[in-house]
């Protein structure tokens with residue numbers, strides 16, 4: 190290497206390789222993780238140095254110099270790069286695509302002026318000082334309490350030796366208190382020199398959690414598994430105290446000076462949890478979720494980077510929080526691990542934060558706990574093979590709580606004139622009883638809008654989105670017909686565009702249910718929570734707070750209302766048209782419906798009071814309800830056996846090819862050709878091409894090809910084969926940017 194050092198650079202592109210550049214002699218040295226500005230093709234990019242002293246066969250005259258070193262962009266840590274490499278390999282995308290997701294262009298292109306940097310530093314310092322003040326204050330309180338006790342003991346002490354000991358202790362405590370006092374007073378004037386060990390003592394003293402017997406057993410099991418370096422699946426029914434266990438585990442890790450990542454599937458869920466964690470962790474908590482602004486995210490990333498052992502952190506975040514510049518992680522918690530929101534479906538990287546977190550824990554040598562009342566079959570399977578350890582909590586913390594199940598058969602009710610619109614008289618009766626007793630009610634209807642579709646009385650036509658193969662939903666609040674896939678809408682005139690007949694609304698979404706409830710319970714405060722109404726964060730927050738405080742009596746919503754909320758007064762939960770939950774054409778339909786219903790059931794009867802879960806359905810004999818009631822033997826066992834028999838996950842992995850094209854005939858030709866080429870080159874079960882349930886979105890037609898890959902040593906090799914086949918196919922047919930690979934789709 191005569192004239193400079195050759196390096197590999199990760200570029201934020203879908204590129205299967207990491208191009209070589211030269212760092213010219215005389216340039217300051219770069220290291221792995223340094224960000225550099227380079228030219229590639231016709232563009233200029235900010236890349237990440239991934240390899241130094243690269244030996245290359247390429248003609249030196251063809252190797253470009255880097256354009257600049259991006260000094261003012263933070264370096265990427267080796268752990269981050271390792272995680273990216275795993276995600277890229279496992280989810281069959283490029284490392285650059287993962288880099289791009291972890292560092293969206295707003296970050297890399299951001300012009301970071303020195304002034305802004307200074308400003309941020311000052312902000313961080315202020316934050317650190319605030320945390321320190323809280324810690325000192327807490328410590329002072331503990332010491333003062335101890336001092337008081339000693340003084341009291343001294344007043345009652347008789348023996349000289351005891352008196353002497355107490356007096357000595359009192360002197361010590363008083364001087365320690367004095368010191369704390371002066372530290373509080375001098376804070377901000379001169380920065381104390383930090384000694385890590387001393388600082389750890391200053392952690393806010395976390396609220397002591399006393400475990401009950403069941404929790405203590407689970408806690409011991411968890412700690413034992415951690416000692417063996419195994420991930421733990423905590424299978425605990427709702428209200429059994431999983432969160433309390435997480436808190437206890439987290440407090441321990443923090444007191445050892447290591448950090449905690451607490452992953453939750455969704456923002457709505459994290460909001461209530463955030464208050465609970467804030468109360469427990471105080472200023473150590475940082476929240477990171479998709480709704481945060483770009484600058485808010487930057488701030489958290491910077492805070493993590495510039496913080497040291499002296500104040501460990503807890504990050505509460507949704508899936509992309511795994512891509513923050515973490516360090517010294519001691520514990521990762523994956524709450525509600527079964528939730529499919531941990532999976533990103535589009536765009537690449539199509540990763541599952543749960544599986545990635547397990548790998549991440551390995552990278553950081555951190556412990557990891559996945560928890561759920563309704564674990565995924567994937568994680569249960571991992572327990573069976575011994576990859577994970579299983580800890581269980583079978584009892585609710587407040588005994589006697591929990592919800593009974595009542596199934597209302599709407600077909601039978603209709604015959605008996607037992608339905609008022611979409612609500613049965615029985616359910617209405619239960620609701621009024623609950624309200625009379627001062628309780629609250631939550632209602633789940635899995636479809637938003639006023640009615641899922643409208644139909645012409647005269648010609649029977651059901652208007653569809655002109656761009657998507659889905660029916661248009663009627664939204665009464667804004668008088669529009671809306672496509673839930675592409676978001677486009679048009680005014681609802683009530684007149685059939687085909688024949689001029691009159692359009693009738695069919696079926697009931699959350700808006701209509703809300704309307705019917707308002708009519709049935711005049712004067713009662715009712716609110717609705719779905720992705721239409723929750724579009725405003727303020728509204729969502731207000732609604733959740735209103736329901737928590739008891740101001741709102743009835744809450745109607747989509748799946749959002751089933752998520753891990755803890756509402757004291759919630760006595761009745763009801764699922765309306767529950768059959769729609771298990772009607773999907775998917776091998777996971779039962780598992781999903783069961784998880785959703787069980788989660789929802791767990792929302793009621795939380796504080797020692799008996800709750801009721803009403804399921805209104807037109808398919809009262811569906812096996813899912815039997816499973817839910819435990820009337821069907823070991824339902825997990827049954828589902829597992831079924832998956833095994835069909836060779837479905839968790840016994841195999843699915844690699845799904847998603848092909849999209851505006852031109853349908855070309856799509857069909859290409860999809861068939863790709864399927865043929867896969868079948869001929871790998872000996873794996875291939876299904877398709879087939880059209881998914883919604884086979885056209887925003888004018889793009891869609892086909893899937895599904896390949897089942899065995900879950901053994903051949904997995905990585907098979908995936909590599911599949912990727913190579915795709916790349917060769919794209920090249921040969923000159924068919925770029927039409928095909929995506931989705932590994933472990935949900």
Ligand code: ADP
Pocket residue numbers: 398399400401404425426427428429430431432433434586587755
């Ligand atoms: P889960 O996360 O399993 O649904 P939680 O941790 O939310 O359960 O516990 C349910 C309720 O019981 C909460 O109100 C919680 O504060 C309370 N609880 C659980 N364990 C304890 C404990 N060890 N000490 C005090 N309260 C507890």
Ligand code: ZN
Pocket residue numbers: 654655656657672673674675676677886887
């Ligand atoms: Zn559409």
